Amino acid sequence: MGSTGLLFLFLLMSLLQLFHPQLVLVSGDYDLIQKTCRSTKYYDLCISSLKSDPNSPNADTKGLAMIMVGIGEANATAISSYLSSQLVGSANDSSMKKILKECVNRYNYSSDALQASLQALTMEAYDYAYVHVIAAADYPNACRNSFKRCPRLPYPPELGPREDVLKHLCDVVLGIIDLLDW
Template sequence: MRNLISLTSFNVLLHVLLLTILSSLNSCSGILDKKDANLIDSTCKHTPYYQLCVSTLRSNPKSSTADVTGLGLIIVGVVKSKSTQALSSINMFLRSKPELKIPLKNCAESYKVVLTADLPEAVEALTKGDPKFAEDGMNDAAREAQSCESGFSLKKSPLTGLNGAVHDLSVVAASIARMLL
């Protein structure tokens, strides 16, 4: 009988101990989540497009374990995706809107520069620890998107949304790179 009471007491103690450990782990997880959120928040506060920065980074699961350089690389990756989407749209519009051929061809050249020069320069610079070149590449990408948009002058650009996204995200990436100087 005494062994049964001891065994029951031991089981209760073991359960309490396990619950305490699990509760502790959940608390630590919450601390880590807050730390990650604080890094994103403090990083994005140094950019001109805070909300865009935060929403872009929080939508990427890799941001939860990234340092500032990693956050910059995530934004650069999104710029690449948006630039690729813009170039694809340009090719579609070249077939469907022949009246916009000249500005669309100029935009295609701009986005080819972004995809073949500016973005690779930024990625290489961030991964090798030379943020000045990353900042330069991303500032150039922002200028290229702006140049594409302004090339439509009197006619409405069918790329306004993508040009704006590429511009703003490029500025965010350049700002993050600047923080690393």
Template sequence: MGFSWFLMLLFILFISLNPISSTSDLIQKTCKNTKYYDLCVNSLKSDSSSSKADCKGLALIMVKVGMANATATSSYLSSQMLSVTNDASMKKVMKECADKYASAYDAFGNSVQDLSVEMYDYAYMDVMAASDYTNACHNAFKRYPGLIYPQPLAIREDGLKRICDIVLGIFDTLAS
């Protein structure tokens, strides 16, 4: 009786650990198809819903990471407008950039809708648009001589572009 009890416990332990292993394997396999493997793995593993997600679910998680990043950057830019009250050009560019990041959020939202009905080409284009909104912000600074693109914004831009690249890599996996 003792040995069969031990085997049953071992079997239960194996069954309970196996989904975690297969989820971790799916995350690793999915992230290998992206440009930023470590960022992909860390982002997905930090979301508790990834343990039950398939590849499409992992894509949704990363899209939501992008949405959170776009929202945080838009809020950051809005707060920065308050500190540049006596520089009309900078204030105008900050407002434009905040709007661009809000539009990036909307593009990610469209991607979620397209993903839910497995329209991967449209979801892909939406994420490409989200990434391109960061370029529009960067280019807005170039239109005003003397304005310097702030380093904290450059870091945020790079972060969102990396997230977009990861999402696009996952979409490529889904579409194949």
């Protein structure tokens, strides 16, 4: 192939990267993502979450764990925001308002715990990262228990699936942390 052919090939590859950046995912990087996700409890959630982040193809295992922690943290924050929006509709019910405030706090604690796990991952303190992720997954239980203490108030059906996603994201993070050298 002459220099003109190489130049054409280079230009073609550059244009493909410019217009279709998702094509840049090299099989080695995708293999790492698949291998990493196979070690988790929720393979499909892991794959779809990591594919949604443009930094995943370039990340090592620790980086993939950090990306998943960020996704979990965003999820916990979104649930807290959702619950805060529900407070407006419960202005006349002081018990519901109290429980919702408690739930908002619990999901904020979950987000804080995930932030702490991110810091621990950065310092390669994997045991601490693991403990923080376990705590983040457990905070939603305190919210659910608040509703159990007040039987006249049903647990909001919209909250259950959101809670499950956060717990599953945490399980994925734990599976990835297990792969890291302690």
